[in-house]
């Protein structure tokens with residue numbers, strides 16, 4: 001299992017690793033690769049095509065590590081987990097604007113399912129900026 005490259009819908013998260021995998025599962029991120037005003041497609045493309053290694057940082061989290069992260073502007077993923085022990089993380093997502101909810105497509109890509117709230121909000125996206133995703 002792994003969590004693919006993405007930007008968060010909300011501005012920032014607080015996450016807590018609760019179970020470490022035997023191997024793999026490194027949190028990889030590109031700090032502020034885009035901003036609320038600029039998509040920076042060139043650098044994002046480099047990372048997504050495997051040519052932006054200089055932009056990627058890795059963080060091996062341990063159980064109990066608390067992470068404050070601005071995922072709206074920092075492309076990120078969790079690399080493949082190996083071994084029999086799953087990687088578990090509690091993630092609390094925050095936005096300064098009420099009504100921010102992931103699109104149906106993005107939520108399904110990331111979590112494999114959607115809730116009725118995602119379906120009801122489709123086409124009425126509330127975001128803090130005008131970025132595409």
Ligand SMILES: [Fe+2]
Nearest residue numbers: 007008071076
């Ligand atoms: Fe994320």
